[in-house]
Structures are given as structure tokens and as C-alpha cells.
Amino acid sequence: MDKLRKAVFVDRDGTLNYDNGYTHKISDLKIYDDIIPVLKDYYDQGYVIIVITNQSGINRGYYSIEDMEAFNTRLAEIFIKHGIKIEEFFYCPHRPDEHCSCRKPxxxxxxxxAEKYGIDIKSSIVIGDSESTDGKMASRLGIKFIKVHGYN
Incomplete structure (x- = not known):
């Protein structure tokens, strides 16, 4: 059996890019410069970089999946220029009141x-800006959480 890989599960809004509230317009895309060397270091160590993001603006009707995908594509292009490949963006389109199993935390x-990419969750890390979503999710999985730029 192939060896499982390690991943950095990173939040999007407020962690990779500034959060303007339901951020989805490419014109609003502004990267946090200090996250680049952090992700580059993990990427160079062989970690898979995967974005894990709540995007309830989709089900609230604020923007479309296509809007989000265009934003994510541009975000990935910026990180590629810094030598960091974002493997994939996993997103939850649900509102909190929909009580799904994919909405962080x-x-x-x-x-x-982890299933798709053969990832060893216990050897992986969560990076995010929120203790109540990203931190709680990491805690539920029993893995390390690194808080950046955040609140609560």
C-alpha cells in the first residue's frame, strides 16, 4: 500500500485572502503576504495544500458557484507564482441552518x-483565522491548529 500523504488544510477567507464578507469578486482579491512563506515551507516539506472553506454566500444567493470558482482559480494562480500548488478547493455552500456535515467546524x-488524496489526517495540520470554526474542526480531528490573522 502506498504511504499516506500529509496535508495542510487551509481556510480561505481571512487566512489566504482578506475577508470582505462573502468575498467572491476577483477585484476584491487581496492576499495576506505573510501566509505565502508559511505555505511555501509546508509545500516544500511535501505537504499537500488543500483549501477548506465555508461559502454560504452560494446558498444565500449572493454569488454563484461559477463566481466562487473564478475567484478560486485566480487565487490558485497567484500561489503558483510563489511556487505553491493548491491541490484543490473543497467548499461548503450551505447556510448554518442547513445543518450539513461539510460546514466547518x-x-x-x-x-x-483525505479520502480523495490518500491523506493521513493525524499527520496533517489546519491553518485558519477562527478558533470557533477552523480550530474546533482541527480539535475534532485531533490535529494541530495554527491560527493566523484571526478572531475568536
Missing amino acids: ETGLIEMA
């Missing part, structure tokens, strides 16, 4: 990513 998105 639930662990569904990480479990899907």
Missing part, C-alpha cells in the same frame, strides 16, 4: 479530501 470536507 464539522469535519466532512477534510474527510472527503
